[in-house]
Each structure stands twice: as structure tokens, then as C-alpha cells.
Amino acid sequence: MQATSVQPNIKIPLWRVRLRLAWKSFKANWKLFVHNPIGVIGLVIILIFALMALSHPILMKYVWEPRVYDPVIGYDMEIFVHPSPPSAQHLLGTDPLGRDIFSQLLYGTRFSFILGISSALISVIINTTIGAVSAYYGGVVDMIFMRLADVVTMLPFIAILVVLSALWEFTGFTLALVYGLLVGFGGNSIVIKSQALSIKVKPYIESARASGGGDWHIIVTHMLPNLLPLSFLFMMFTVTNAVFAEAALSFFGLLNIRMSWGIMINTAQAAGYLLAGSEYLYLLLPAGLAITLLCSAFYMVGRALDEIVNPRLRER
Amino acid sequence: MKKYILRRVIQILITLIIFQTLLFVILDAQPGDITNLYLTNPKVTPEIREQMRVVLGLDKPAITRYFQWLGNFVQGNLGISFSNYPRPVMDIILERAPRTLSLFLTSQLISFVLGYFLGKQMAWHRDTPFEYGMTIVGVILFTIFTPWFGLMMIYLFGIKLQLLPIGKFLDPSIWRNVEVPANTLFYYMILTAAIAGIIYVVINLLTRKRSRTLRQIIRLAGFVAVIGLVIFAWKLTPYGYLAGDILKHMILPVTVSTLVSFAGTMLLMRNTMLETLREDFIMAARAKGLSEHVVRDKHAARNAFLPVFTNLIISIPFALSGGIITETIFSWPGMGLTLLQAVNLEDIPLAMGTLSFVGVLALVAHLVADVAYAFLDPRIRYQ
Numbered sequence: 001m002q003a004t005s006v007q008p009n010i011k012i013p014l015w016r017v018r019l020r021l022a023w024k025s026f027k028a029n030w031k032l033f034v035h036n037p038i039g040v041i042g043l044v045i046i047l048i049f050a051l052m053a054l055s056h057p058i059l060m061k062y063v064w065e066p067r068v069y070d071p072v073i074g075y076d077m078e079i080f081v082h083p084s085p086p087s088a089q090h091l092l093g094t095d096p097l098g099r100d101i102f103s104q105l106l107y108g109t110r111f112s113f114i115l116g117i118s119s120a121l122i123s124v125i126i127n128t129t130i131g132a133v134s135a136y137y138g139g140v141v142d143m144i145f146m147r148l149a150d151v152v153t154m155l156p157f158i159a160i161l162v163v164l165s166a167l168w169e170f171t172g173f174t175l176a177l178v179y180g181l182l183v184g185f186g187g188n189s190i191v192i193k194s195q196a197l198s199i200k201v202k203p204y205i206e207s208a209r210a211s212g213g214g215d216w217h218i219i220v221t222h223m224l225p226n227l228l229p230l231s232f233l234f235m236m237f238t239v240t241n242a243v244f245a246e247a248a249l250s251f252f253g254l255l256n257i258r259m260s261w262g263i264m265i266n267t268a269q270a271a272g273y274l275l276a277g278s279e280y281l282y283l284l285l286p287a288g289l290a291i292t293l294l295c296s297a298f299y300m301v302g303r304a305l306d307e308i309v310n311p312r313l314r315e316r
Numbered sequence: 317m318k319k320y321i322l323r324r325v326i327q328i329l330i331t332l333i334i335f336q337t338l339l340f341v342i343l344d345a346q347p348g349d350i351t352n353l354y355l356t357n358p359k360v361t362p363e364i365r366e367q368m369r370v371v372l373g374l375d376k377p378a379i380t381r382y383f384q385w386l387g388n389f390v391q392g393n394l395g396i397s398f399s400n401y402p403r404p405v406m407d408i409i410l411e412r413a414p415r416t417l418s419l420f421l422t423s424q425l426i427s428f429v430l431g432y433f434l435g436k437q438m439a440w441h442r443d444t445p446f447e448y449g450m451t452i453v454g455v456i457l458f459t460i461f462t463p464w465f466g467l468m469m470i471y472l473f474g475i476k477l478q479l480l481p482i483g484k485f486l487d488p489s490i491w492r493n494v495e496v497p498a499n500t501l502f503y504y505m506i507l508t509a510a511i512a513g514i515i516y517v518v519i520n521l522l523t524r525k526r527s528r529t530l531r532q533i534i535r536l537a538g539f540v541a542v543i544g545l546v547i548f549a550w551k552l553t554p555y556g557y558l559a560g561d562i563l564k565h566m567i568l569p570v571t572v573s574t575l576v577s578f579a580g581t582m583l584l585m586r587n588t589m590l591e592t593l594r595e596d597f598i599m600a601a602r603a604k605g606l607s608e609h610v611v612r613d614k615h616a617a618r619n620a621f622l623p624v625f626t627n628l629i630i631s632i633p634f635a636l637s638g639g640i641i642t643e644t645i646f647s648w649p650g651m652g653l654t655l656l657q658a659v660n661l662e663d664i665p666l667a668m669g670t671l672s673f674v675g676v677l678a679l680v681a682h683l684v685a686d687v688a689y690a691f692l693d694p695r696i697r698y699q
Binding site: 153254261312 | 331334335338342345346448451452455456458459460461462463464465467468470471475476583587590591594630633634636637640641644652655656659660662664667668670671674675678679682
């Protein structure tokens with residue numbers, strides 16, 4: 001009877017209360033995040049790369065002529081000697097095959113972004129599910145997943161991917177999937193599980209069970225939301241590693257993809273322009289710097305988030 | 317303790333079997349078999365190919381072959397390389413593993429010491445421009461695209477400044493008339509380094525109880541003396557200049573992998589040190605009136621050391637992952653380059669052998685880390 005008499009006093013629907021609470025905690029966390037310049041620098045770099053990735057299809061459609069500026073099959077007939085240094089038509093010059101480097105760079109940005117984020121998403125979904133499920137059920141389920149994580153943790157990923165590329169043909173999509181699976185069953189789930197264990201013993205889980213909540217309901221509505229900050233943190237680090245792995249594999253020529261930053265470096269290096277002197281550095285610099293900057297941007301954001309999520313690193 | 321080690325060894329054996337099973341599945345999942353190499357050869361008829369399959373045991377069911385493969389693995393037989401036929405895979409691995417390990421261990425050791433001290437300073441000076449600057453430098457070095465970084469270093473030191481060789485393990489023009497195989501010399505070099513390292517550690521242990529300044533002077537003098545002794549001993553042998561040649565080829569790869577990996581240790585050390593600085597015993601140490609550098613070096617840094625040390629041990633199997641990149645860039649004929657070449661030539665036994673070697677190494681490293689923990693941290697008790 002008590003409960004029904006309180007009910008009419010709340011006029012706003014529940015979802016708006018939840019939204020407002022989420023907004024409030026976001027604002028508090030944002031303040032913590034902005035306090036650390038490292039994270040802000042990383043975020044700005046990521047935003048710049050995101051704009052670059054978005055601009056490529058638009059530029060191809062409205063500004064650039066596909067015949068000249070296509071990242072893979074384009075060729076500029078008006079320049080006789082390729083590679084050509086940066087000019088007004090080609091902001092970063094052209095590569096040994098007469099293709100525009102700036103266009104390749106933008107195309108590679110889109111590819112790396114999609115690959116990094118999709119493999120990170122796959123891995124995080126698996127990690128979080130494994131962590132929550134094995135903490136909640138324990139026993140055999142827990143043992144199987146944790147021993148599997150032990151084995152996967154000791155695999156040298158790039159070496160494994162190199163071997164796998166000999167057996168299967170990797171495209172961007174399959175690489176993202178395989179990498180996501182490898183990380184997903186790996187060591188991150190151990191950390192998420194230990195966090196989930198500390199959530200499992202909280203009183204609200206107990207009260208949810210007492211009021212008749214099923215296993216799945218408790219995992220999805222009570223445990224997962226509390227694991228998400230940690231998962232998000234691991235996602236940032238996974239993006240870094242996935243972008244790096246893709247670039248390394250395509251640098252070795254083991255991927256079946258159209259164009260990526262690794263291929264750009266490979267093209268310049270395989271044609272021997274490294275030994276040719278400093279006037280050809282424009283072939284090597286853009287792609288290498290782009291990979292490094294994108295990787296470190298995600299890593300910086302991850303570190304800044306770590307200081308918010310990990311209570312032991314907090315100053316306050 | 318003994319019981320614990322025994323249990324860990326059993327666990328490791330189980331993990332190893334799982335790992336080997338995974339490898340076998342990957343190996344077996346590839347379409348076709350070795351007889352497919354002869355598909356285009358008119359002299360090898362389908363009957364002969366069938367005969368080959370019987371001789372090689374490929375007609376047996378997968379489960380039989382699986383146990384055969386496990387049995388061979390236990391006996392140290394990893395099969396025969398396709399690309400270096402008829403050399404056994406084990407032979408190739410034993411030839412190339414020391415090169416990778418020496419490269420990797422040297423750079424790991426340097427980067428560990430560097431990362432430990434810089435990370436300590438970073439945590440100590442939290443939220444200062446020094447810390448932000450070091451974090452950015454550290455993150456960039458940690459995430460830098462290693463192949464590109466290697467190429468840039470080759471460009472700078474090998475081509476622009478002409479200071480160092482741009483790749484390879486040795487200079488063939490110096491080695492032309494030498495009877496000693498390079499590998500033998502290389503083993504002796506590793507032996508020398510190990511002996512020198514042990515002597516230096518003993519010096520450090522003996523001076524532990526001395527006062528701060530005296531200790532530092534003795535350690536520095538000992539370091540210089542050991543280095544001088546090693547150089548002198550090698551000068552006495554007729555092969556000193558050859559060892560110098562190998563060393564000269566090592567500088568650039570070691571520098572690159574050190575720069576790439578020290579940042580990881582540094583950032584980790586900073587985080588663990590920040591965690592220990594919040595502990596109560598730090599406040600107690602300060603309250604006792606101990607000087608700041610004693611609190612920092614003896615109370616905080618020593619306790620932050622453990623996770624960083626574990627990380628060092630666990631990262632040993634990644635010698636191969638990192639090795640693929642550095643060795644390819646510098647044409648250093650070690651395990652990583654072997655793996656990449658094996659994959660490019662579809663030499664599956666060699667690729668798998670390399671991987672299972674690394675797997676065993678990783679498992680042993682994990683065991684060593686666990687046991688070392690008990691010695692380093694007396695709070696840990698194994699039942």
C-alpha cells in the first residue's frame with residue numbers, strides 16, 4: 001500500500017530520469033576527462049582523422065576527378081615523371097605509380113577507422129559477455145573461459161596472423177573478425193571478470209535476485225552497465241592494436257585489400273625510394289605519421305579514461 | 317612451494333597440449349597436402365601421389381596423425397622444412413633462435429632499466445609539464461609504426477649519416493677468408509655477455525650493505541672494469557674484429573626495439589608507482605621523517621617493481637611478434653624473418669615449428685615469473 005501512495009508523486013517517466021542521471025554522470029566524468037590534457041589531445045586527433053575519413057567519398061564525388069584521383073587506379077597523365085613532389089594539384093605528391101598520395105591517405109584513414117573500430121567492437125562484446133557470464137556462473141564455465149584466455153594471452157598475435165594469412169586469404173573484413181575474436185577470447189576478459197566478481201557481491205544484485213530477477217535479467221540489466229566503462233577502456237586499446245596489426249600485415253603484403261597505409265609504405269619501400277635520398281621522403285612520411293598518430297590518439301584517450309575508470313589512479 | 321611448482325608444471329603441460337592441438341587444427345585445416353606440390357609434374361602420376369600419401373602417412377585419419385604429431389613434438393621432432401629440404405625444422409630453429417633472443421634480450425634489458433627509472437620519475441612528478449611531455453613521447457614511441465620507424469632510422473643513420481650498416485647480420489666482405497662459422501662466434505659472444513652480466517650482478521650484491529656514495533662508486537667502477545675486461549679478452553683472440561662486426565650490425569636493431577619497448581615499461585611503471593604511492597605505508601614512511609628519495613626509491617619503487625617485472629617475463633614470447641617486424645626491416649636472420657619467409661613460401665612445418673617453439677618459451681616464462689614472484693615478494697605464499 002505504501003508503494004502505490006508514493007507512485008503518483010513521480011510525474012516524469014522513468015526513462016527521462018535515467019537519461020538525466022546518465023547525462024549528469026557523463027558531465028561529471030567529462031570534467032575529469034578534460035582535466036587531463038593527454039586525453040583531450042587524443043580526442044582532437046581522432047576527430048580530425050574522422051573528418052578526413054568522411055571527406056574522402058565527398059571529395060571523390062564532387063571535387064576530384066576519379067580518373068586522376070582514384071586511390072588505386074588513378075593516374076595523372078599531365079605529369080610525366082612519377083613519383084612527383086607535392087604540388088597544387090597533388091597536395092602530397094604522387095606515388096611511383098602516378099596515384100595521388102593525399103587521396104590514398106584519406107582512403108586509408110577510412111579503412112583503418114572502420115577496421116579498428118569494428119574489431120574493437122567485436123572483441124569488447126565477447127570480452128564483456130565472457131567476463132560477466134563466467135563471473136556470474138563460476139564453476140566449469142568460468143574455468144573453460146579463463147584457461148582459454150590464458151592460452152590466447154600468450155599467443156604472439158602478429159605472428160599468428162602472419163601464419164593464418166598463409167592459410168586463408170585475409171580481406172579487411174575477415175581480418176577485423178579474426179582479430180576481434182583473438183582479442184575477445186584473450187586476457188581482457190580476465191580483467192573484466194574480476195571487475196564483474198566485485199559487482200556480483202553488491203547488495204543490489206542480491207535484492208534483484210530476491211525480487212525474482214532471472215539470471216539473464218541480472219546479467220544484462222545490472223551487471224553489464226557497470227562493466228561498460230572498463231570495456232570501453234579496453235576498446236580504445238584494442239583499436240590501437242588492430243590498426244597497428246593491419247598496417248603491419250599490409251606492409252608485409254599479406255592482406256588482400258585495395259589500399260591502406262601499410263600498402264603505401266610498402267609501395268615506396270619496395271620501389272627502393274628509401275635509399276634514393278631525402279627528396280623522396282614525401283612518399284614515406286604521410287602514411288607512417290598517420291598510422292602513428294591514429295594509434296597514439298586512441299591510446300592517449302584510453303590512458304585518460306583509465307585515470308577515470310581505475311579508482312586507484314584517481315587523484316581525488 | 318615444491319607442491320605449487322609441481323601443480324604449475326602439470327597445468328603448463330595441459331596448456332601446452334591445448335596449444336599444440338590448436339596448432340594441429342590450423343595445420344590440418346589447410347586445403348590439400350604436400351602431394352599437391354606435384355600436381356603439375358607429369359612424371360608424378362596420381363598413383364604415385366597416392367603412394368606418397370601412404371608413405372607419408374597422410375592416408376591415416378586425422379586423429380592418428382594428431383597423436384603422431386604430439387609424439388614427435390615430445391621427442392623434439394618438428395618435421396622437415398619444405399623450403400630448406402631436407403633440413404629438420406628443429407635444426408633451423410636452433411640456429412636462428414639465439415640470434416633473435418640475443419637481440420631481444422639486450423633491448424629488453426636496456427628498455428627495462430630505462431623504463432623503470434623514467435616511470436618512477438614520472439609518477440613522482442605527477443601533473444607537471446615533465447610528466448605530460450614524457451607521456452606524449454612515451455605513447456608515441458609505444459604506438460609508433462615500427463616498420464616505418466625502422467626505415468626512418470635506417471635512412472637517418474645508414475644512408476644520411478653513413479654511420480651504421482643498413483641491415484644484415486654481418487658484413488660478408490670481412491668474413492670472406494674466415495674459417496670460424498659466424499654462429500660459433502655468436503655463441504661465444506652470448507657466453508661472454510652472460511658471464512659479464514653475472515659478475516656485475518655479484519658486484520651489486522656484494523655492495524648492498526655499503527653506504528650510498530661508496531656503493532655507487534664501486535658499482536660504476538665495476539661496470540667499467542667488466543666492460544674493459546671483456547673488450548681486452550676479445551682483443552687477445554684473433555676474432556675480436558669479427559665480433560666487433562656483429563656488434564656493429566646489432567646497434568641499429570637494438571636501438572629501434574629498445575626505443576619502441578621502453579615506453580611500455582615506463583608507462584606501466586608510472587601507473588603501478590602511482591598506485592603504491594597511495595598506500596598507507598608511504599605515508600608512514602614519510603611520517604617517520606625519511607628523506608624523500610628514500611621513500612621514493614626504497615618504499616614506493618620497490619613495491620611497484622613486481623607488476624613491471626611480470627610484464628617483462630610475459631613479454632618474452634612477443635620477441636617473435638616484434639621480431640617479425642624488426643628482423644624484416646633490418647634483414648636480421650632470426651626467428652621472425654624465418655617465420656615470415658616460411659609463410660611466404662607456404663612452408664607450413666617451419667612456420668608451425670617456429671610458433672610451437674615460441675609457445676614452449678612462453679609457458680616456461682610464465683612458470684619462471686610465478687616462481688620469481690615468490691622470491692621477490694615475501695608476502696606471497698604458495699600452498
